[in-house]
Amino acid sequence: MTEELQEITLTVNGRRHVLAVQPRRLLVDVLRDDLGLPGTHIGCEHGVCGTCTVLLDDASVRACITLAVQADGRSVRTVEGLADGMRLHPLQEEFWDKQGLQCGYCTPGMLMRAVEILEQVPDPTPDQVREGIASNLCRCTGYQYIVEAVLAAAPRMRSENPWDPTVPTEAKA
Amino acid sequence: MSALSERPAEPVVGRAVPHESAALHVTGQALYTDDLVGRTKDVLHAWPRQVMHAHARVTALRTEPAYAVPGVVRVLTAADVPGVNDAGVKHDEPLFPDEVMFYGHAVCWVLGETLEAARLGAEAIEVEVEPLPALVTVREAIAAGSFQGGQPHLERGDVEAGLAGAAHVFSGELEFAGQEHFYLETHCSLAHVDENGQVFVQSSTQHPSETQEIVAHVLGLTNSEVTVQCLRMGGGFGGKEMQPHGFAAIAALGATLTGRPVRLRLNRSQDMTMSGKRHGFHARWRVGFDESGCLQALDATLTSDGGWSLDLSEPVLARALCHVDNAYWIPNVRVNGRIAKTNKTSQTAFRGFGGPQGMLVIEDILGRCAPLLGVDAAELRRRNFYTAGGTTPYGQPVRHPERLATIWQKVLDASDFAARTSEIEAYNATHPHTKRGLAVTPVKFGISFNLTAFNQGGALVHVYKDGSVLINHGGTEMGQGLHTKMLQVAATTLGVPLHRVRLAPTRTDKVPNTSATAASSGADLNGAAVKNACEQIRGRLAQVAAERLGISPADVRFADGAVHGIAFASDRLAWEEVVKAAYFQRVQLWAAGFYRTEGLHWDSSRMRGEPFKYFAYGAAAAEVEVDGFTGAYRTRRVDIVHDVGDSLSPLVDLGQIEGGFVQGAGWLTLEDLRWEEREGPHHGRLATQAASTYKLPSFSEMPEVFNVTLLPNATEEGAVYGSKAVGEPPLMLAFSVREAIRQAAAAFGPPGLSVDLASPATPEAVYWAIEQARRSTEHGHVDEGAPGVLPDQPAADAPPMVPFSERVQRMMTRT
Ligand code: FES
Ligand code: FES
Numbered sequence: 004m005t006e007e008l009q010e011i012t013l014t015v016n017g018r019r020h021v022l023a024v025q026p027r028r029l030l031v032d033v034l035r036d037d038l039g040l041p042g043t044h045i046g047c048e049h050g051v052c053g054t055c056t057v058l059l060d061d062a063s064v065r066a067c068i069t070l071a072v073q074a075d076g077r078s079v080r081t082v083e084g085l086a087d088g089m090r091l092h093p094l095q096e097e098f099w100d101k102q103g104l105q106c107g108y109c110t111p112g113m114l115m116r117a118v119e120i121l122e123q124v125p126d127p128t129p130d131q132v133r134e135g136i137a138s139n140l141c142r143c144t145g146y147q148y149i150v151e152a153v154l155a156a157a158p159r160m161r162s163e164n165p166w167d168p169t170v171p172t173e174a175k176a
Numbered sequence: 177m178s179a180l181s182e183r184p185a186e187p188v189v190g191r192a193v194p195h196e197s198a199a200l201h202v203t204g205q206a207l208y209t210d211d212l213v214g215r216t217k218d219v220l221h222a223w224p225r226q227v228m229h230a231h232a233r234v235t236a237l238r239t240e241p242a243y244a245v246p247g248v249v250r251v252l253t254a255a256d257v258p259g260v261n262d263a264g265v266k267h268d269e270p271l272f273p274d275e276v277m278f279y280g281h282a283v284c285w286v287l288g289e290t291l292e293a294a295r296l297g298a299e300a301i302e303v304e305v306e307p308l309p310a311l312v313t314v315r316e317a318i319a320a321g322s323f324q325g326g327q328p329h330l331e332r333g334d335v336e337a338g339l340a341g342a343a344h345v346f347s348g349e350l351e352f353a354g355q356e357h358f359y360l361e362t363h364c365s366l367a368h369v370d371e372n373g374q375v376f377v378q379s380s381t382q383h384p385s386e387t388q389e390i391v392a393h394v395l396g397l398t399n400s401e402v403t404v405q406c407l408r409m410g411g412g413f414g415g416k417e418m419q420p421h422g423f424a425a426i427a428a429l430g431a432t433l434t435g436r437p438v439r440l441r442l443n444r445s446q447d448m449t450m451s452g453k454r455h456g457f458h459a460r461w462r463v464g465f466d467e468s469g470c471l472q473a474l475d476a477t478l479t480s481d482g483g484w485s486l487d488l489s490e491p492v493l494a495r496a497l498c499h500v501d502n503a504y505w506i507p508n509v510r511v512n513g514r515i516a517k518t519n520k521t522s523q524t525a526f527r528g529f530g531g532p533q534g535m536l537v538i539e540d541i542l543g544r545c546a547p548l549l550g551v552d553a554a555e556l557r558r559r560n561f562y563t564a565g566g567t568t569p570y571g572q573p574v575r576h577p578e579r580l581a582t583i584w585q586k587v588l589d590a591s592d593f594a595a596r597t598s599e600i601e602a603y604n605a606t607h608p609h610t611k612r613g614l615a616v617t618p619v620k621f622g623i624s625f626n627l628t629a630f631n632q633g634g635a636l637v638h639v640y641k642d643g644s645v646l647i648n649h650g651g652t653e654m655g656q657g658l659h660t661k662m663l664q665v666a667a668t669t670l671g672v673p674l675h676r677v678r679l680a681p682t683r684t685d686k687v688p689n690t691s692a693t694a695a696s697s698g699a700d701l702n703g704a705a706v707k708n709a710c711e712q713i714r715g716r717l718a719q720v721a722a723e724r725l726g727i728s729p730a731d732v733r734f735a736d737g738a739v740h741g742i743a744f745a746s747d748r749l750a751w752e753e754v755v756k757a758a759y760f761q762r763v764q765l766w767a768a769g770f771y772r773t774e775g776l777h778w779d780s781s782r783m784r785g786e787p788f789k790y791f792a793y794g795a796a797a798a799e800v801e802v803d804g805f806t807g808a809y810r811t812r813r814v815d816i817v818h819d820v821g822d823s824l825s826p827l828v829d830l831g832q833i834e835g836g837f838v839q840g841a842g843w844l845t846l847e848d849l850r851w852e853e854r855e856g857p858h859h860g861r862l863a864t865q866a867a868s869t870y871k872l873p874s875f876s877e878m879p880e881v882f883n884v885t886l887l888p889n890a891t892e893e894g895a896v897y898g899s900k901a902v903g904e905p906p907l908m909l910a911f912s913v914r915e916a917i918r919q920a921a922a923a924f925g926p927p928g929l930s931v932d933l934a935s936p937a938t939p940e941a942v943y944w945a946i947e948q949a950r951r952s953t954e955h956g957h958v959d960e961g962a963p964g965v966l967p968d969q970p971a972a973d974a975p976p977m978v979p980f981s982e983r984v985q986r987m988m989t990r991t
Contacts, residue, residue, distance in 0.1 A: 043204070047867035091203070102194055104655075105656065106359075142359060143655045145831075145878065146875050
């Protein structure tokens with residue numbers, strides 16, 4: 004309770020934030036509570052389910068077992084940064100269209116993991132998607148539509164060259 | 177065709193539309209209860225003081241040390257309860273107990289400025305207890321005679337005569353595990369009090385009306401002074417039907433005492449150690465078959481593991497008894513049920529609500545007896561199907577039994593069953609270390625709440641002057657797509673495009689006295705109520721339009737945002753135009769809708785009646801491959817054909833079938849709840865209380881090929897737009913995986929061997945089944961011939977059959 008606060012700089016969805024946090028605070032809590040970004044959900048709180056997945060410098064991490072101070076000076080992408088204004092990311096559109104969700108609670112984490120999969124392997128086989136998405140749990144669906152959505156988004160991401168949310172907004176204008 | 181089931185031309189129902197909140201979900205904008213905290217000022221956080229004893233009396237509770245912790249605002253104890261200290265309606269689950277009934281039971285709660293303060297405060301509280309003897313397993317409870325609630329007894333025909341006349345009699349025992357819901361969103365409530373003392377609770381609850389009722393009785397308020405809202409849930413699966421009430425009441429109590437909003441969100445280990453789960457069961461049975469393998473008699477005693485309080489155990493048990501027949505005609509039946517009282521969490525509703533447990537008993541019997549009868553398991557199942565004129569053991573005629581046969585054939589065809597069976601035989605003959613199995617199992621599941629009174633639904637529909645529509649209904653959304661279906665129903669009935677209809681969150685001050693969104697009945701009940709409300713409005717608008725069109729109101733049609741006459745050449749009016757005209761003519765543009773399911777009756781004192789509106793049917797064929805060294809297996813292929821009537825929303829329904837199947841496969845093969853059974857300081861502790869130790873189905877366990885088809889031309893008379901409920905029945909399609917594993921394990925032994933398989937059939941359990949097959953000396957634990965294993969019969973002083981919960985209700989209605 005009385006721990007010293009530590010100043011950190013987080014670039015979240017292209018926006019820079021300077022925050023004072025206790026070293027013990029979790030990235031997911033800072034995103035949800037301090038930065039008002041509740042799109043990143045908390046599932047198992049244990050690093051297993053992947054619900055809290057965000058991208059830290061382009062690699063997925065589980066925000067429930069990542070300390071906010073570990074993200075100091077780095078850039079974080081969350082589900083809130085996926086769309087380009089009103090224009091949805093192809094993965095968002097495909098999850099929507101293909102019913103890649105039911106209760107939607109796992110969806111933000113799934114999306115962020117899928118972004119990483121497709122950024123690393125732009126033209127994945129169904130097996131690669133299955134294996135990749137096996138890191139994340141969904142308690143509602145049977146995963147089939149999730150894989151279909153990711154596979155459908157892949158060619159679109161290759162051709163649409165989607166908006167790069169890591170570039171700060173000012174720089175894009 | 178009934179008016180309820182009839183669809184107009186080009187209806188919005190039946191279209192494959194995505195989930196109504198999909199746009200919010202994919203952008204992270206969809207709000208769950210805990211997301212509201214960031215939008216609320218001055219929130220206090222609640223933390224439980226759990227006591228780590230399976231059973232103990234609280235001899236002292238000192239809360240003062242908590243107040244020494246900076247940031248602690250209030251400790252809530254039994255002394256603070258102005259109303260009734262009970263989280264249920266049966267007075268057996270005190271909100272603040274003075275007796276710890278399970279390992280991790282919360283005895284009081286701390287409110288803090290931060291979650292951390294509340295946590296430290298809870299830790300500082302001094303609790304002294306006197307440990308008491310604890311019963312942790314269902315077998316211990318049976319041995320000790322520790323039971324709770326009524327003991328139902330379902331009987332038809334003459335079981336003893338049936339067994340005496342049977343060509344083959346077998347008996348055996350089966351014990352199988354429960355299941356953790358593991359909804360990804362844990363229990364959460366956020367309570368406020370307004371300037372007038374009106375309490376507003378936002379809760380992740382499947383049953384807002386009951387949450388309201390419990391909050392009111394804990395606070396000593398009337399129901400009208402409490403409003404409960406549920407925006408949506410991150411999964412429910414039955415786990416939020418009864419369990420949220422106490423948590424909501426704690427938050428509400430805290431809010432009334434402090435005047436500040438109180439948030440209570442369980443973290444995952446609290447959720448897993450404090451909230452109820454699917455009931456595990458123990459069963460003893462005797463069964464008789466004739467020469468050809470047709471069932472002649474079944475005598476079984478089912479004991480569910482109810483945990484520490486009654487909760488929903490009685491209706492769960494009733495449904496288990498009513499599903500022990502699954503799809504099979506059994507002329508002579510005697511099934512006794514009882515609920516063990518153990519020192520575990522209060523076991524509760526979980527998708528299927530006892531149905532899966534009852535059906536598992538008969539499917540296990542058939543799977544174990546088929547080899548002993550020398551009949552192929554698939555053929556044994558088919559031979560015993562209900563046919564025309566059949567009635568269930570509780571006396572309900574089985575309507576549409578021909579659907580079973582049709583679905584069965586479709587699954588056999590779709591899965592290429594015969595050819596693959598031969599392929600598997602050839603494979604097994606040449607592979608000593610891996611074996612494959614292919615099994616097909618049916619589902620017949622009764623739809624409606626067993627208790628007739630719950631089969632009612634309500635809705636409130638507003639048409640605004642601009643022609644936009646807002647609907648509200650009594651059901652809650654937990655991902656199952658109910659809201660999507662309700663929007664489709666409203667758009668269909670009013671004849672407007674889907675985007676003209678909006679849906680507002682479920683609130684008890686909009687639609688009162690609702691039933692739980694449970695028993696798969698959400699769309700049936702609320703859909704019919706939404707339709708009813710829309711029809712009232714449409715009827716009034718038809719009068720207005722008829723005048724303008726110069727035709728009779730009966731000839732007015734509403735479709736796709738236009739209002740016109742039935743003739744091809746009719747003039748067309750825009751929906752908006754008619755609405756506006758109606759407003760100026762002072763026509764009421766909103767309506768409350770109501771629906772009660774007709775034709776249901778149920779006598780729980782005799783376990784007889786027609787409790788179900790209809791049966792949902794399905795069948796699945798699953799193929800697995802088992803490794804002989806480790807017992808590990810993978811599911812190679814699954815084919816499903818399922819009956820959802822005429823689907824209201826095919827994308828939603830297919831998703832439910834897939835998801836239900838996977839959840840069922842999780843229950844039967846992966847998810848292993850382990851409680852510490854040894855005496856000692858951790859006696860009764862849930863050992864698998866995190867996702868790291870409790871294995872949930874992930875993509876790695878998905879079938880490599882997964883085909884799901886809806887039964888075509890399946891109109892259900894008497895249900896909204898000809899549809900059938902879909903939430904629960906598909907879960908039980910997963911029996912096919914368990915039976916396929918059994919067959920693959922058996923293939924390690926000589927032909928014709930009966931193999932026992934534990935449930936869940938984890939790789940370890942499968943390994944032991946393989947070992948048994950390899951030893952090949954004994955037929956598992958099935959006894960052949962009479963008398964065999966005798967199921968316990970009720971003692972002379974056994975409690976009455978009528979559920980205690982119903983007796984309480986009857987007492988309340990009398991006073
Ligand atoms: S909540 Fe972070 S991995 Fe489950
Ligand atoms: S949609 Fe509910 S957990 Fe994935």
